Each structure stands twice: as C-alpha cells, then as structure tokens.
Amino acid sequence: MKPLALLTPAIALEVGLFFIPLVLLGLVSFTLRDSFFFEPKWTLENYADMFTVYAFDFQITFLLVILAAFVDLLFGFPFAYIMTRRIRRFSDVFRAIMLVPLFGELYIAYGFYYLFLPGGPLGFIFELSGVSAVRAMYSMETAVIALAVYTFPFAVYNIGISLQGIDRAIEDSARCLGAGSVETFLKVTLPMSLPGILGAWLVSIGWGLGAFAIPTLMGGAMVSQRMLSVEMYSIALLQLDLGTASAIGVILALIAVIIFYLSLRASRGALV
Amino acid sequence: MRTTKAERATQLASYGYVLAVSVFLLVPLIVSVIRSLTVTLPGGMTTLSIKPYLEIAEYAFWPKVYLSLSISITTILIDTAVGVPAAYALVRYNFLGKRVLFTLLNGVWYVPGICYALSLILAYYFLYKWFLGYWGFIAAYTAGFLLLMLMTCIVAFKYVDPCYEESASCLGAGRLTTFFKVTLPLIGPGVSAGVLLIFVLAFNEFITAFLLNLPTKLMTAPVKVFADITRARATPYIAAEAAVLQLISLAVVIIYLRVVGTKYLRGVVLV
Secondary structure (H helix, E strand, C coil): CHHHHHHHHHHHHHHHHHHHHHHHHHHHCCECCCHHHCCCCECCHHHHHHHCCCHHHHHHHHHHHHHHHHHHHHHHHHHHHHHHHCCCCCHHHHHHHHCHHHHCHHHHHHHHHHHHCCCCCCHHHHHHCCCCHHHHHCCHHHHHHHHHHHHHHHHHHHHHHHHHCCCHHHHHHHHHCCCCHHHHHHHHHHHHHHHHHHHHHHHHHHHHHCCCHHHHHCCCCCHHHCCHHHHHHHHHHHCCCHHHHHHHHHHHHHHHHHHHHHHHHHCCCCCC | CCCCHHHHHHHHHHHHHHHHHHHHHCHHHHHHHHHHHEEECCCCCEEECCHHHHHCCCCCCHHHHHHHHHHHHHHHHHHHHHHHHHHHHHHHCCCCCHHHHHHHHHHHHHCCHHHHHHHHHHHHHHCCHHHCCHHHHHHHHHHHHHHHHHHHHHHHHHHCCHHHHHHHHHCCCCHHHHHHHHHHHHHHHHHHHHHHHHHHHHHHCCHHHHHHHHHHCCCCHHHHHHHHHHHHCCCHHHHHHHHHHHHHHHHHHHHHHHHCCCHHHECCCEC
C-alpha cells in the first residue's frame, strides 16, 4: 500500500485538526452554555434558538453576502471577459493585482474604515452631502462593497475559467453564420458561461459568510445588522455561551459546505 | 493587420475598465500607504513624513512581525513535507475512494474561518492542551492551508511526464533516488507556488490568530493591527503597520512572479 503510506501524514493532519475538532463543535452545540467542560447538560435548545432569537441575524447575513455576490457578478463578469479575451499586454500585472485581496479582509476593512472616518479622505464628501460619515461607515452599502472587494477575485476566477473553457470556434461559427458581435455574445458566450457565473455567485456567498474583520469594523457589527460570524465570536468569547455559538457554527459551516458543493457542481473554478 | 478605429476604442475601453477595477481593489493598500506617510503637525498642517514607520517600533510591532514570519515559515516547511508526498500519491496512483479522500482533505477550506477557529479552540482546551501556545498556531495553519500545497503540487505533477521517472528507474535508480533527483527538481516551481500561497495567507491570517490570542497570549502581526485599530482608530502608525504587512506580502508576490511567473498559479488562483 504505497499510496497510503504517502498519504498518511496528510490524512492524520486533517483528521486530528479538522474532523475531530468539528465533531467536538457538534457535540458542544448540543450542550447548555459552557456546561460541556464541567458536567454536560444535553439540550436541543441551542438549535431551537436559531429559528427564533437568531433568525434575524441569519437573514441579515445572507442579505449582505448575496448583495455582495451580485456586485461581484456585475463587475466581475466584464473583468473576467476582458482578461480572457482582450488583454495581452500587462496581463500579468493585472493578474498580480488580483492576488492582493487574498492578503485578507483585515486590510480591506481598514482601508474602507479609514476612508469613511470623520476627517478621513472621504469624510468631507459625506459631511457636504449631509450624510454623517459615521453612518456611512456603518451602513449596509459600505459593508456590501467591502465584502464584494474581498470576494471579487474568487468570482473572477470562476467566471474566467468557464470563459476560457468555451471553444472559440463556436463563437467564430456564430459570426460566420451572420451573427453580430452583440448577438454572438448574448446567444453563445453568455449562455455557455452561465455555469461559471452561477459558480462564481455561490463562491462569493460562501466566502462572504466567513468574513469577520469587515463586519467587525464596518456595517455588519451594529446590533441591527450584525453578521453571524461577529455574533458567534461575541457569544462564544464574551458571553461564554459555547453551546449557542457552536450551534451557530455548525449551521454556518453546513450552509457554507453546501454552497461550495453546489458551486463545484456548477463549475470547477480555480481554488474552488 | 491594421486595427480600425472602433477596435482601438474597444481596446482602450477594455484597458480602462480593468485598470479602474484594479485600482479599486488596491484601495486598501493605497489608503494605508498614504495615511502612513501623512502626519498632522500641531498647527493643523499635514505633511509628508516617515515618522509613523519609526513609531511602530515603540508600539512593539516588530516582534509580532517576527512571530508571524516564524509561524508562516514553520507552517510552510511542515506543509511541504506533508503535501508533496500526498499530492504525488494522488496523481501517480489510482485507488478506491481517491476522489472522496481528496474532497475530505480539502474540506477545511470550505468551512468558514470563524467556525474552524472556534472548533480548534474547543479542541485545544478539551483534547490537545499542549497546543495552547506557539504550536497551536502552527497546527491550525498546517491543517488549514495544506490544501494550497496539494492543489499547486497536483497541477505541477500533471505537467511532469511520468516517462522521466520511468527512464530514471529503468536506468537503475531506486524509488527514492528517482523522487529526489528527478521528480522533485521538475515539480520545484509548483511547490514554490504552494509556498507562496501559504506564506501570503498564513502571514496575514486573522480570525484563528485572533481567537488564539486570548488563551495563548501570543499576538501575531495582523491581530496587533486589529487591536490597534479598535483601540486608537486610524492614527498614522496603525496605517504604517498595515502598510508594512501588505508591502511585505506584495514584495513576496512580486519577487515570486518575477522569478517563476504565473504559470503554476493558473488554475489554482489565477485565470
């Protein structure tokens, strides 16, 4: 069993540090508050709370990430189209720039946070237009834009890969048969890249769900629009209600895995 | 072939659009750098200055950068040792349940960071108490980013024709000699792509480090930036801290692209 020997360290690593902790998270989610570590009191109450106390948090989280995913599609599709079809010179420079959002959402959050800060570069625009900069900073729109920047590369990879997969001969034959470039795009290219677009949309949602620094520093932190990741953190480590936090974690992880699974079914993008 | 006016206009518009979006993606970096270089004088005047970059030493920032660097490099070493053989086995051998195994090995990538971090904290408290320290970060990142090494190495192994390995063994090289003298040099660039990605992500990782900061009392550089933002908002030295971390990451990316190029990142993180 040669392959098994080569794979054992990797399997051991993932089992020990991913699957066992995940099982533990599942177990804790069925216990009351932090009782798991002393004398476990088993309960289903944590999950019942998901549909009552935290139903609104789920709604707001999905609203934010779905809106961000649409923003990604809106700007990401033309971007991917141009990158794969039109650009030759400097294409590597633009590719390199696409790696920058991978540095992490913390810097994205900080960048936008500073832009909107009273006295910051954009602060005066808001003051002039009568909108308070602080309100703009914590608004839903800002959170959506920041989330969209964070998830943008993932959307572009997905769309780009599906655009590259389209045989150019099909587009050429549409042209030969008399279709104009707009018609070719609408009737051939766009329909053929739909799986990639769907995949990109789902992937953006999946990554958006995991965002933490953006909702903590901007809109998405306020009680009226708090995202689940922030809620989870404050329940687990500030209120020490590990049971409820774990239950949110289990549900969030399940939803994310299902979303990524569906996106993989729709299209095989880069890194998801 | 001469280009028509319309074609040139579309080309120009295309470049304009891509440039505009790219600049928007760079806003966080640009903002950090600009803010870190502007200092408000007592009179209310603002001026260019590198003082914030000197100030960050006073706030004990550099030790955190060394910690982050040390954690990322250790993670890279372990992930290379674990990931390269695993990728080799996944590409060169066929066995029952290979796809399922590959999916399971990658599972951690699809779970939101906060869920993974919380489950790890619970596991460290309950099962692996010895991980509540420096090695807890390493453990979290090696498991969390192993997928990056697997993906890049799998792409690299597929570029390498098995015939080189076969001829090496025909000529009398053992399995190990073949692997170290033929396969490894050939997939080197692929491994380097994995190294790059793990470095960029581990060095800047925030959520897990943020949660581990409480029990371990160890603070990585991104957590330090976050703590400073919440404490002192947007004073220039915080922008300098954020800029330093982003510029280190950017420098590593640029050096990598200069030396190796984008080939081995395509299909993994690049179109």
